Amino acid sequence: MFSLCNSCPIVSKIRTVIIVTALLICTAFLSQPLETRVWQEVDSQQWRGTIKVVEDTLGQGLTVGILGGFRAILADLAWLQLSTVWANEDRVKLSAMIRLVTTLDPRPEFFWINAARMVAYDVPAWRIRKSGGYNALSDIQKSAIDEEQASQAFEILKRGINFHPNTARLPMEIGQIYMNRLQNDALAAKWFYEASKFPDAPEFVVRIYAELLRRQGKLVEAYKYLTQIYPSLINASDYQQSLVLERIQMLEIDLNIMKENRFQATY
Amino acid sequence: MIASLQRIRLIAANTFLEAVRQKFFSALLLISVGLIFSASFFQQFDFGTNELKFIIDFGFGAIFFFGSILAIAVMAQLFFNEIDSRTALTLLSKPVHRSEFLIGKFVGTQFLLLIFVFVLSLVLVAILFWRESILLSRFGNEARLDALLHYYDIFIFAGVQWVRFCVIGAFTLLICSFAKTYVYTLVTSLFVLIVCQLQYIAHEMYAQMDIGPVRLLVQLVSWTFPNFQLFNVGDQLVLVGSSSLSNAAIIHIIGYGCIYVITYIFLAYNNFRRREI
Amino acid sequence: MNDTAIQIKGITKDFISGFRGVKLRAIEDIHLEVANNEIYGLLGPNGSGKSTTIKIVLGLLRASKGTCHIYGQPSHAMSVRKSIGYLPEAPYFHSYLSGYELVRYYARICGLDRKIVNQRVDDSIELVGMQEAKNRLVGTYSKGMLQRIGLAQALVHDPKLVILDEPTAGVDPMGAEAVADIIRTLKDRGKTVLICSHLLGQIEDLCDRVAILHRGQLIRSGRVDDLLQQTDRESYIVKNFNADGRVAMKKVIEEQGGRLTNIEKPRRSLNELFLKEVELSESTHLKKGNKETK
Numbered sequence: 001m002f003s004l005c006n007s008c009p010i011v012s013k014i015r016t017v018i019i020v021t022a023l024l025i026c027t028a029f030l031s032q033p034l035e036t037r038v039w040q041e042v043d044s045q046q047w048r049g050t051i052k053v054v055e056d057t058l059g060q061g062l063t064v065g066i067l068g069g070f071r072a073i074l075a076d077l078a079w080l081q082l083s084t085v086w087a088n089e090d091r092v093k094l095s096a097m098i099r100l101v102t103t104l105d106p107r108p109e110f111f112w113i114n115a116a117r118m119v120a121y122d123v124p125a126w127r128i129r130k131s132g133g134y135n136a137l138s139d140i141q142k143s144a145i146d147e148e149q150a151s152q153a154f155e156i157l158k159r160g161i162n163f164h165p166n167t168a169r170l171p172m173e174i175g176q177i178y179m180n181r182l183q184n185d186a187l188a189a190k191w192f193y194e195a196s197k198f199p200d201a202p203e204f205v206v207r208i209y210a211e212l213l214r215r216q217g218k219l220v221e222a223y224k225y226l227t228q229i230y231p232s233l234i235n236a237s238d239y240q241q242s243l244v245l246e247r248i249q250m251l252e253i254d255l256n257i258m259k260e261n262r263f264q265a266t267y
Numbered sequence: 268m269i270a271s272l273q274r275i276r277l278i279a280a281n282t283f284l285e286a287v288r289q290k291f292f293s294a295l296l297l298i299s300v301g302l303i304f305s306a307s308f309f310q311q312f313d314f315g316t317n318e319l320k321f322i323i324d325f326g327f328g329a330i331f332f333f334g335s336i337l338a339i340a341v342m343a344q345l346f347f348n349e350i351d352s353r354t355a356l357t358l359l360s361k362p363v364h365r366s367e368f369l370i371g372k373f374v375g376t377q378f379l380l381l382i383f384v385f386v387l388s389l390v391l392v393a394i395l396f397w398r399e400s401i402l403l404s405r406f407g408n409e410a411r412l413d414a415l416l417h418y419y420d421i422f423i424f425a426g427v428q429w430v431r432f433c434v435i436g437a438f439t440l441l442i443c444s445f446a447k448t449y450v451y452t453l454v455t456s457l458f459v460l461i462v463c464q465l466q467y468i469a470h471e472m473y474a475q476m477d478i479g480p481v482r483l484l485v486q487l488v489s490w491t492f493p494n495f496q497l498f499n500v501g502d503q504l505v506l507v508g509s510s511s512l513s514n515a516a517i518i519h520i521i522g523y524g525c526i527y528v529i530t531y532i533f534l535a536y537n538n539f540r541r542r543e544i
Numbered sequence: 545m546n547d548t549a550i551q552i553k554g555i556t557k558d559f560i561s562g563f564r565g566v567k568l569r570a571i572e573d574i575h576l577e578v579a580n581n582e583i584y585g586l587l588g589p590n591g592s593g594k595s596t597t598i599k600i601v602l603g604l605l606r607a608s609k610g611t612c613h614i615y616g617q618p619s620h621a622m623s624v625r626k627s628i629g630y631l632p633e634a635p636y637f638h639s640y641l642s643g644y645e646l647v648r649y650y651a652r653i654c655g656l657d658r659k660i661v662n663q664r665v666d667d668s669i670e671l672v673g674m675q676e677a678k679n680r681l682v683g684t685y686s687k688g689m690l691q692r693i694g695l696a697q698a699l700v701h702d703p704k705l706v707i708l709d710e711p712t713a714g715v716d717p718m719g720a721e722a723v724a725d726i727i728r729t730l731k732d733r734g735k736t737v738l739i740c741s742h743l744l745g746q747i748e749d750l751c752d753r754v755a756i757l758h759r760g761q762l763i764r765s766g767r768v769d770d771l772l773q774q775t776d777r778e779s780y781i782v783k784n785f786n787a788d789g790r791v792a793m794k795k796v797i798e799e800q801g802g803r804l805t806n807i808e809k810p811r812r813s814l815n816e817l818f819l820k821e822v823e824l825s826e827s828t829h830l831k832k833g834n835k836e837t838k
Contacts, residue, residue: 010565020534021491027530028490034523038497041516070328072321107320107502270655277652281638288640352636357697360602360630361653362622543559544604 075105089126112160120153168201203240223251278371286379299333326391327501338435343452346443366536380432388425420504430524431498437531444538463495493527549736550578555610570596571760586740588757594740629698633709639683643693654701668696688719707738
């Protein structure tokens with residue numbers, strides 16, 4: 001019986017497949033400690049497409065990008081395609097393309113910031129226009145659209161922060177959307193404050209944060225913040241130093257601080 | 268043992284000589300070098316990656332993409348050349364073990380790939396050095412420090428890629444050992460390469476699935492193919508500012524590749540020793 | 545020393561094809577013995593099982609049944625192959641190597657010592673008469689030259705047993721004669737030669753013994769003379785014989801109980817004629833050339 005099975009090619013082929021698979025599984029177990037150890041170090045730093053993105057990119061002939069090469073150029077070409085989608089005001093496709101571009105190459109901050117701006121500033125305008133124009137919608141309806149689009153933009157920017165945790169540009173962008181689009185000074189202040197902690201934060205971030213505090217009526221907090229930050233501006237431009245000092249002096253007037261108690265600039 | 272190593276060396280040297288004379292190799296090498304050179308031109312399309320990062324991405328892309336094609340095509344072509352033209356018959360009628368034949372073919376092909384990877388890395392380093400010098404002279408201290416690179420690590424990355432090509436070559440050899448035609452080997456090997464590149468997805472999938480036959484199948488896929496994402500460590504190795512990779516991790520990656528190379532060659536031998544030539 | 549070079553006992557080889565496992569029997573119950581220092585011809589039409597038998601002898605195929613021993617050792621043992629030299633049918637070699645490099649490559653593969661390898665390569669190239677073309681690339685060789693360089697690679701490690709698969713197929717009569725001369729030299733040097741061919745005329749004069757295969761079965765074997773001689777007949781070749789003599793001769797034959805069945809003029813073979821004419825033309829050409837040089 002056994003020899004009969006041996007001579008039967010189907011049995012022999014199945015047996016070979018089983019042996020090969022078993023050996024490969026053994027190899028996987030043997031190599032697993034190495035894989036686990038390296039994966040911990042590599043995984044967080046590495047570009048990897050999700051199943052969704054893999055499907056998207058395969059559909060668009062970007063297999064090469066998915067397979068690990070030429071990601072920058074393919075993402076750039078996809079961004080050009082995204083610009084066409086944006087010009088056609090196709091918001092559904094725009095979201096898909098943003099996801100594709102930022103997944104293909106999450107390294108340029110440009111993609112995250114500009115994608116978020118499109119979603120937060122342009123898409124509400126398209127939606128309102130399609131619904132009959134600014135006069136046809138109530139303020140509640142318009143602000144609902146703004147809220148919805150802003151939250152999508154925040155989602156994009158927060159994903160971007162995972163890839164760029166050491167830059168002021170992305171938190172600052174969230175702050176700007178809160179400030180300009182949603183007129184939410186409290187949350188805008190929170191994000192500008194976050195942005196101000198990074199060494200690459202522009203000089204105006206400090207002033208905007210203080211101004212947002214002032215707008216909320218938090219004059220004491222704004223004054224405290226600026227007086228605390230001023231000594232650290234020793235290497236900042238003269239323009240920045242004089243502007244901050246000017247704001248401090250304005251707040252001292254608003255807060256009726258006695259002349260002898262006023263802030264003394266050390267430089 | 269020494270005699271066996273000597274035979275492997277001879278077969279490998281002859282395989283290398285045959286491979287290096289192929290027009291396919293020269294063409295692919297020229298295309299890859301040309302592509303790396305043209306990275307500066309393609310940078311016109313770029314939207315924010317700094318120039319050096321862009322060139323690195325392009326260079327690494329060329330090394331991986333063309334290297335993988337070369338690893339599969341050359342291995343399959345040289346193997347079937349020997350079988351179809353019956354030079355294997357002459358060789359195996361000599362005191363040559365079939366395992367020596369396979370290992371010789373493998374070593375010869377991988378030596379070719381080592382040269383391919385080294386040449387491309389050298390070209391990449393030269394172009395990066397040239398562009399970096401220009402950027403530094405143009406912007407001086409204003410040039411962003413994170414744009415600077417670990418040049419030495421480009422060669423370490425190239426070495427890691429070569430280990431990946433060794434794994435690709437070894438599974439191609441395994442497919443050659445039972446396949447009847449060159450085309451079948453080529454198509455199947457490319458398919459396996461894609462599966463290996465996406466293997467981590469199977470990992471993630473079965474972790475989220477309920478226990479059942481489908482999960483078992485997905486798990487089986489993730490177990491039977493190596494995870495090629497483990498070799499994508501270019502940014503970590505080369506860019507200053509990225510969290511760098513420890514030496515231990517690099518050794519682990521090489522060890523991981525070696526385990527699969529040995530397994531695939533053993534399986535290839537197991538098939539080939541019964542093959543009628 | 546073992547007097548039997550090849551001993552095949554009852555080998556059968558089945559090839560299994562397709563997923564359903566259809567058996568194709570290539571050879572069946574072959575018994576064969578090749579003695580030391582003998583030229584043995586394995587004859588048969590295409591597809592008769594000659595190459596399969598040779599591959600089993602070389603250890604490249606395993607018999608489904610039966611045993612095959614070379615100098616007392618199983619044919620699939622790797623050590624046996626050191627004593628075998630093999631020339632495959634219509635040999636193809638790496639075209640980018642020169643004839644010398646090719647023979648040297650196989651010499652090194654066979655484990656010849658570096659000290660003697662060059663001498664051995666030179667000797668075997670000289671034996672096959674390829675000294676003049678040894679530095680040319682194999683890709684530029686004619687069929688006959690390929691056959692001869694193939695012989696050189698088969699002989700370079702000085703094997704005791706030489707197996708030649710269709711050594712004269714596709715080669716012109718001069719090339720075939722040159723190969724035949726080399727085979728005779730090999731016998732003189734004490735080698736055993738197994739020739740596999742379907743060109744019977746070319747190996748008739750060469751082989752000591754032959755075996756005929758047909759549809760995978762051994763249908764006849766023995767000494768060439770024994771197989772070809774018609775023992776109940778005799779022929780006399782007579783010069784300057786007239787008609788009266790012929791009548792008298794016939795009478796004598798009949799008186800002695802014999803019967804004259806046929807009278808014919810002896811013929812040379814076309815092969816012989818061709819070789820003689822080419823040789824003549826070659827020597828004339830050479831003389832003419834010498835005169836012109838003077």
